[in-house]
Amino acid sequence: MGVNLSTVVGKNILDLEEKGWFKPSVTRKVLEEKRKISIVQQNRFGRKILAVGNPIFNKKRQLERIVIASRDITEVSELKSELQRAKSLTQKYKEEIDELRNHQVVAVNEVIYRSEAMAQVMEQVKRIALVESTVILYGESGVGKELIANAIHNSSARREKPFVKINCGAIPENLLESELFGYEKGAFSGASLQGKKGLFELAHEGTLFLDEIAEMPINLQVKLLRALQEREILKVGGTRPIPVDVRIIAATNKNLEEMVQRGQFREDLYYRLHVIPLYIPALRERIEDVEPLVYAFLEKFNKKFSTRKFFSEDAIEMLNAYHWPGNVRQLQNVIERAMVISPGNLITANELTSILSRRGEKDQSPVQVNRIIPLKEAVELTESQLIQLALAKYKTITKVAEVLEVSQPTLSRRFQKISRNRKQETKP
Structure with a gap:
């Protein structure tokens, strides 16, 4: 209690409670209830005390004295409060996650959204997936055009077949043709002796996603147009057309119509790709x-x-x-x-x-x-x-x-x- 024992010997313990030395008094509670009582007290210095009052009765079952065992539990109490605060924060974090999961948040093919704008996009994705038409996705860099393309593929009848993607702006012009259409053995210096399948062949019966289509060189646009129209490709160094069954989804962050007007993109390819345009809104x-x-x-x-x-x-x-x-x-x-x-x-x-x-x-x-x-x-x-x-x-x-x-x-x-x-x- 933070006092000299000699100063309190002979004092009435209920008087000490009234003076604010501690509260509540375990003695008073034992006197009132005539049974063992355990309480947590607070002394005048703000420390927490666990007090256990044990009544002792005489042969006539009269209360003769009370023995009190006290223990300072301030640090234990503080640790318990800290633990409770940590648990509360963790629970708050979990509740926020659960609430967001359940509160109008939709996740379709890894596309997470709550907005009406994206709900409309995903409605179009469902309808587009039912047909085989060529799709072009418009949107700024980083909006998730590849995820939308993947969602279209995974919702279509081709979902069990390959989804092959290529960034047309990330591959050097001299390699892009062989990547797309493949090459015959010995087609050029350094070519594999076995030849190589292109991405069109690898995507056969599936979907080919052409990201950054605006970066494709003009001379390759002619070959791509032929592949889309004839549904067949010609390998580099090859003489025999190879039929392919591929659905094309293209994407760009540029305005293709303006590029056509400036002569930077073929008009016939633009209309071939622009069958179903889909705009992905910025965040x-x-x-x-x-x-x-x-x-x-x-x-x-x-x-x-x-x-x-x-x-x-x-x-x-x-x-x-x-x-x-x-x-x-x-x-x-x-x-x-x-x-x-x-x-x-x-x-x-x-x-x-x-x-x-x-x-x-x-x-x-x-x-x-x-x-x-x-x-x-x-x-x-x-x-x-x-x-x-x-x-x-x-x-x-x-x-x-x-x-x-x-x-x-x-x-x-x-x-x-x-x-x-x-x-x-x-x-x-």
Whole structure:
């Protein structure tokens, strides 16, 4: 109790309770209930004491004395509280994951979404999968065009057959033809003596995904057009056409129609590919998808790194408000980097600020006007940059709305308006 025993000998223990030396009194409870009592007391110094009062009765079953055994359990209590807090955080993390899984979050062929924009895309995917028509996917880099192509294939009658992909911009021009169509033995210097099958043959009865189709050289576009029209290919160095049964899905982040007008893409190939165009919206145009994607990536990397990390509420708000120029690919990279560099299990907005801020951004003016533009457009650009600048500094939507002197609903509407305008600008 933190007192000299000699000073309390002979004192009434109930008086000591009234003076605040400890509370509650186990003696009083034993006197009232005439049985063994165990309680946790708190002394005047704030320490927790486990007190066990044992009644001793005489032969007439009258209470003669009370023996009290006391033990300081302050540290045990604190450890228990810490453990409980840790359990609460873990439970909160699990509940958030479960809620997001069950709250209008859909995952189809690894495509995770909640927004109405992506729901419409996936509805089109279902219908497109039922036919054999050629598809071209439009969208910015990083929006997940390959995932959509895979979803079309996996929902089609060709799902049991190969899904073969190639990035037309990642392979040198002199090798791209042999990769696509294969070559006969001895077709050129260094060629394999056995020859080689091309991707068209490997994708026979399946799907061939031609990513970055706009990067394909003009001279190869002629050969690709023939393969699409005749459903047969001619190997490099070959003389005999080879029939192929392949469904083509192409993708690009460029405007092919404009490229046709500039003479950079064959018009006949454009119309052959443009049978079913499908636009994949940028992540900033479907902000509702950010949070379920964050938790999906969080679960993925927690499993990969054997960790149990999670994001604070202000960090989630910051991720929701960011404009994501690199789309889903950038979001995934940011989540992975944040999980690697954060020292603790809780990832806060402070740790995200350094990751999301662009080099030299602090030295720039929040508004950049380099040409004469309509006033309405200038206002929208100013709003967009000002909101991003405020968010980087104050971390939360609530604080940003307060600093900019607008309501949270107004701030959300401004974001939606800016996103819609960007969508119109980026549509092919």
